[in-house]
Amino acid sequence: MSNAIPENGDPIVAVHNVCKEFHRNAITIPVLMGINLRLDRGDYLALMGPSGSGKSTLLNLVAGLDRPTSGTVTVCGESLEKSSESRLARWRSRHIGFIFQLYNLIPVLTAYENVELPLTLTSLPRRERKEHVDAALEVVGLSDRADHYPRQLSGGQEQRVAIARAIAADPTLLVADEPTGDLDAKSATEILDLMERLNREFHKTIIMVTHDPEAADRAKQVLHLHKGVLVEGLHAVEGA
Amino acid sequence: MQVLIYIWRNLKRNKLRSMLTILSVGFSLALMTVLHGYMAMQGEWGKEAEKHGRIVVMNSQGFSGTVPIAYVDRIRGMPGIDAATPYAWYGGNYKEEQMPFAQFATDPNAVFNVWDEYHIDPAELAAWRSTRSGCVVDRRLAAKRKWKIGEKIPLQGTFYPFNLDLVLCGMFDSPKNTDSLWFHWQYLDEGLKAMNAPGSGNAGTIFAKLARAEATSGVAQAIDDRFVSSENPTRTQTEAAFAQMFADMLGNIQDYIRNIGLAVAFSLTLVAANAMAMSMRERTTEIAVLKAIGFSRLRVLVTVLGESCWMTLLGGTLGVAIGCLCLQLLHQINSQFFPFAIHEMLGAWLLYLFAISAGIGVASGVVPAVRAAQLSVIDGLRRVV
Numbered sequence: 373m374s375n376a377i378p379e380n381g382d383p384i385v386a387v388h389n390v391c392k393e394f395h396r397n398a399i400t401i402p403v404l405m406g407i408n409l410r411l412d413r414g415d416y417l418a419l420m421g422p423s424g425s426g427k428s429t430l431l432n433l434v435a436g437l438d439r440p441t442s443g444t445v446t447v448c449g450e451s452l453e454k455s456s457e458s459r460l461a462r463w464r465s466r467h468i469g470f471i472f473q474l475y476n477l478i479p480v481l482t483a484y485e486n487v488e489l490p491l492t493l494t495s496l497p498r499r500e501r502k503e504h505v506d507a508a509l510e511v512v513g514l515s516d517r518a519d520h521y522p523r524q525l526s527g528g529q530e531q532r533v534a535i536a537r538a539i540a541a542d543p544t545l546l547v548a549d550e551p552t553g554d555l556d557a558k559s560a561t562e563i564l565d566l567m568e569r570l571n572r573e574f575h576k577t578i579i580m581v582t583h584d585p586e587a588a589d590r591a592k593q594v595l596h597l598h599k600g601v602l603v604e605g606l607h608a609v610e611g612a
Numbered sequence: 613m614q615v616l617i618y619i620w621r622n623l624k625r626n627k628l629r630s631m632l633t634i635l636s637v638g639f640s641l642a643l644m645t646v647l648h649g650y651m652a653m654q655g656e657w658g659k660e661a662e663k664h665g666r667i668v669v670m671n672s673q674g675f676s677g678t679v680p681i682a683y684v685d686r687i688r689g690m691p692g693i694d695a696a697t698p699y700a701w702y703g704g705n706y707k708e709e710q711m712p713f714a715q716f717a718t719d720p721n722a723v724f725n726v727w728d729e730y731h732i733d734p735a736e737l738a739a740w741r742s743t744r745s746g747c748v749v750d751r752r753l754a755a756k757r758k759w760k761i762g763e764k765i766p767l768q769g770t771f772y773p774f775n776l777d778l779v780l781c782g783m784f785d786s787p788k789n790t791d792s793l794w795f796h797w798q799y800l801d802e803g804l805k806a807m808n809a810p811g812s813g814n815a816g817t818i819f820a821k822l823a824r825a826e827a828t829s830g831v832a833q834a835i836d837d838r839f840v841s842s843e844n845p846t847r848t849q850t851e852a853a854f855a856q857m858f859a860d861m862l863g864n865i866q867d868y869i870r871n872i873g874l875a876v877a878f879s880l881t882l883v884a885a886n887a888m889a890m891s892m893r894e895r896t897t898e899i900a901v902l903k904a905i906g907f908s909r910l911r912v913l914v915t916v917l918g919e920s921c922w923m924t925l926l927g928g929t930l931g932v933a934i935g936c937l938c939l940q941l942l943h944q945i946n947s948q949f950f951p952f953a954i955h956e957m958l959g960a961w962l963l964y965l966f967a968i969s970a971g972i973g974v975a976s977g978v979v980p981a982v983r984a985a986q987l988s989v990i991d992g993l994r995r996v997v
Binding site: 461466485490493 | 614615625897898902903904906908909910990993
């Protein structure tokens with residue numbers, strides 16, 4: 373596996389002519405058609421579109437959770453369509469940080485332990501893991517809640533712990549699916565501020581699926597998907 | 613380390629379900645521990661008996677036949693025999709109690725030569741020898757019953773139609789609590805003769821001490837050959853084989869125990885598998901999250917299997933501990949049938965029970981674990997990602 377972060381000039385995400393179909397019984401359902409996309413280091417992309425337009429499917433392909441029916445997906449130097457399941461699992465642990473709509477923290481683990489979870493997949497010694505976790509919780513402003521369980525936190529705090537978990541292993545790419553979809557306006561603003569800061573200060577490359585125009589406005593780029601086709605966007609390029 | 617924390621906390625996630633599963637495993641393993649402990653005790657009994665070079669002569673038809681008392685002297689005179697004594701089970705009731713301890717009619721002049729690892733004060737032995745209605749008892753039995761020398765011990769016959777009025781003349785020390793009382797064979801025989809009752813002149817069984825323990829098979833064969841043409845042909849076997857015969861009288865009890873144990877293990881597997889399947893179903897999204905952040909299939913498989921094994925091993929440990937406690941209590945209550953304390957019979961059978969517990973854990977966890985490992989992250993996350 374190539375763990376190397378692409379050199380300057382090489383894209384973090386390169387999606388080339390990707391199609392994705394699902395099969396239900398004898399019916400073939402095309403979800404993505406001829407998608408081309410390029411994201412460079414420090415990009416912050418918002419993917420918008422109506423339900424069923426293929427946003428989450430495209431996000432899954434970029435995050436290495438699914439494979440295209442045709443076309444190529446290269447993320448952080450790894451050709452995802454060719455990689456085995458176990459290779460992809462290792463690759464995700466190194467390069468991808470996930471932020472889910474429903475936070476998806478492990479309820480039996482404390483905030484600290486949740487943030488530490490992806491680090492247990494690395495070879496970092498305990499002391500260094502602690503440094504990473506402390507730093508991540510510091511970034512999201514929850515150092516004082518390290519020993520709290522998710523049930524003891526508000527929705528906004530849970531999402532901030534989830535973001536800390538996503539950045540703890542210092543991944544190359546953050547993927548977020550409706551990160552503010554389950555939050556009140558105040559918490560949503562805090563989360564969007566935090567993500568903007570991660571992009572601006574820490575140069576994290578972010579791809580975010582959202583229905584919320586206000587959230588999309590925070591991104592540097594906005595692409596719309598309609599019936600499986602990218603219809604507008606700054607970096608949607610032919611033959612990327 | 614964090615995986616262990618995760619496994620442990622998952623067990624506490626639904627405390628009632630985990631507790632019930634652990635208790636079901638624990639209760640069943642406690643039962644299996646008692647049954648397997650009993651079998652192990654039989655084995656220990658046999659091994660213990662092998663050490664002392666004793667053989668047992670009985671009628672070839674088993675306990676339904678008789679061994680004439682005259683055979684005792686003939687056996688004593690055979691090469692390779694150091695001592696021999698009649699040993700007849702009396703099986704009487706003591707006061708209101710039905711056969712509360714073992715009672716044997718034997719020869720006071722020979723019995724301590726046959727059981728030469730037992731010890732008695734010479735003065736007490738002399739007193740017993742000279743008192744026809746005298747008896748000696750295991751010192752632990754006397755202590756339990758608070759008997760003292762001179763104690764009157766009336767026994768009411770059940771097999772034999774002759775009651776005994778015994779006087780305690782002495783107490784012997786044995787390596788294991790035998791819970792036994794020994795009295796004059798002649799006292800019983802004279803009583804039976806006086807009543808013209810059947811059974812007189814019968815030695816019951818004959819126990820003999822060999823000059824060399826390793827000559828068992830040759831001497832046993834010589835004894836059986838000697839009486840093969842008599843009216844009462846004999847069957848001679850080692851004390852260990854004799855002990856095993858009692859176990860065998862219960863039928864294929866060991867096979868029953870093993871088969872029942874396997875059936876219990878199978879049903880427990882289903883119970884634990886149901887608990888694990890429910891637990892995994894409730895955590896589908898969580899498992900998908902673990903896989904999304906980089907947990908490999910193998911790691912997910914090991915985590916789920918670890919959880920099921922941890923749960924059944926907890927139950928197994930609890931069950932084995934309770935079972936051992938029961939065996940120890942049985943030993944203290946009835947050391948005649950449970951002659952070994954638990955620390956004297958520790959062995960592979962206990963490891964077998966722990967292996968059964970772990971096996972139940974693996975078997976019950978394998979389907980949920982494989983399903984979790986094969987779970988599609990996208991399906992597991994559903995609409996989340």
